[in-house]
Amino acid sequence: MKFEKISELTTCRLSVYLRCLNELAKDNITTVSSETMAKRYHLNSAQIRKDLAYFGEFGVRGVGYSVEGLRNHLMKILGTDKKQIVAVIGAGRLGTALADYHGFTQSNFEVIALFDSDKNLIGQIKGGTEVFDIKDFAEIAERDNIELAVIAVPAEFAQDVLNRVTKAGIKAVLNFAPISLCVADDVKLKTVDVTTALESLSYFLSQNSHTEIELRKAA
Amino acid sequence: MKFEKISELTTCRLSVYLRCLNELAKDNITTVSSETMAKRYHLNSAQIRKDLAYFGEFGVRGVGYSVEGLRNHLMKILGTDKKQIVAVIGAGRLGTALADYHGFTQSNFEVIALFDSDKNLIGQIKGGTEVFDIKDFAEIAERDNIELAVIAVPAEFAQDVLNRVTKAGIKAVLNFAPISLCVADDVKLKTVDVTTALESLSYFLSQNSHTEIELRKAA
DNA sequence: TGATGTGAAGCGGTTCACAGCC
């Protein structure tokens, strides 16, 4: 085990490994080698070993990894061994969908509040979660120990919302607004940009059709 | 201009540049240098120039880039100069939210159909879009020239759905199910994994609290 | 003069290949 800086690519893969192990556990598999796991889930065995080795020596040479043991290690590393309180800001369709997202619950995240500035929404229950006034964020965050904020508001309001939640002491934010935001160094911001993802796919499609034209010309 | 393979990192940045240019155009700015753009949007000027140079010489030395001109070039490169037809599979909360997502419309994507296997949903209008039977996907895809599919079904059904849409000739798929999927080489699959994103943030939080403990010990 | 376009250097992540251990 070393004390290097772990890249976000690595932490995202750890999350994937955890998901694989959960599935292996469901299939009553108790031990797995990096090679077996790589084959089954289309990963790279050397990378699995290297990623895990950053955090300790979890495997047994000649045998592999204990599924249950590694699961526990990964949950501890990722912090999903303890329940984490999440707030979603923006009670529109996307925010509501996220509040009700079962993937969160499975990973020990609990969305306990939605926030919005729309008076018509405040006080309602959306996706099983109460909508609060965004103005009360700091107060409720403190009261309920909110650790993670998810931004699901239109792009033009996203920076304001981010400023507000970081001011309230939130250190990790997941942003769905299609805009690049600014944040202090001690806060971790991760943006999921659906527009960019689609446009990137669109690039692939138009490249493909160009290639087809080229091939047709060549033929 | 060269004929190298363009990485997905680059195409995602092109999408970001396009968004920046749209904003600059809104502010009636007609010319912009890579340096000015980098400062304003927290990008790297060398990277902007290099990314653009893969596709042509769009700038003027000593002056910069024409905002309008570069916008048009980027839209052409990304394929967003033409309308593209999108289908969303899964008419749950997430699928519905995506069908109604305005970020899509702004980029010239049009979601024309939702698909589901739930008989109770088929025939309904959700998020302004009709829900069809997933069994009819191939037929409707051909009829309406669907080019892009978005998967918003639970993880256990995602691979089946992916198989079905690729069989119908879809070459680009955006997947929201938290599972790693298999696809033929000629199909582009992009997965947006919200669980992984959150767990990665969670890692950052738990690292942070460990560091605090270390610092407290040292003090 | 000032900003682009680009070869070269730098850096970080991935893969290889094997020593070490069960």
Added chain:
DNA sequence: GGCTGTGAACCGCTTCACATCA
């Protein structure tokens, strides 16, 4: 024998620095 853990090689992306040109 088999699989882990890991230094070294490799590869690709980013950044630098400057020749080039309006």
